[in-house]
Amino acid sequence: MRGALMGYYLKILLAICAVHELAGGVIRSTTDAAYKKYLSIKSLPFEDCGSLYQVSYLEIESCTTVPCSMARNAIIKVTVRFDDNGNGVSFLKHEVRWVFNYIKTQAAISPDPCDGDHGCIESASDGKAYWANIFVNETLPVMRGSMLWESKDANNQNLICFQVPVVITV
Structure with missing residues (x-):
């Protein structure tokens, strides 16, 4: 259907x-x-948490519904399309955190920063797209929480911010 x-x-x-x-x-x-x-x-449903640029599409590898099931010790590709208002964004520094019961834990992202050296930012007909891999640490608790993703420019200005419900599994 x-x-x-x-x-x-x-x-x-x-x-x-x-x-x-x-x-x-x-x-x-x-x-x-x-x-x-x-x-x-x-797009995968997400909550915008103060993006400067409008996010039009979010894809988290192997996740079609929320909460996204993420296995410990996995590397998961995240793809985001956004409208940079013609500003030519070419650099993004990621700050990604796992949030469980109001406790935030830093996530490992690669490549970070996303710049011209890594091919992770692409121009699209409707703006820009970027991808990055997130590592689901084996010490994360097996429970529901969220992934809070912020992407900043070279001046540390928050350009993109979204939050997605997740459940960590073994």
């Missing part, structure tokens, strides 16, 4: 793109809005 619905939305998006080509860009904003809506439908 969900695959059929996504196929339907994809057909609508392709039709909009075809009309866009014929109209010479007159409806570009409509196409962009449709694509952003499509991304938001496919």
Whole structure:
């Protein structure tokens, strides 16, 4: 059912793109809005905690529902799409914490910082995208909590902030 619905939305998006080509860009904003809506439908749900740039899509490897089940001693890829308002973001320093009963523990992220040397920031038609790997430490408690992810620029300004419910497993 969900695959059929996504196929339907994809057909609508392709039709909009075809009309866009014929109209010479007159409806570009409509196409962009449709694509952003499509991304938001496919995105993993998250709570924004004060992002400067709008996050349009979040993917956490092997996680399709929240809370995200994360096994101890695993390395999990996180991908984020965001609109940098044309500012050309090329550097992100990550501060990621596990939060369990109001206790915050620093998470290990790689690559950090994300810059031109690592290929982890990419330009996309709707802004930027970045990826990073998070290590689920083997000493984390087996319980529910959340992952708090902040990405900052070279001046330590918080550009992206989101929180996702997680459950740590063995």
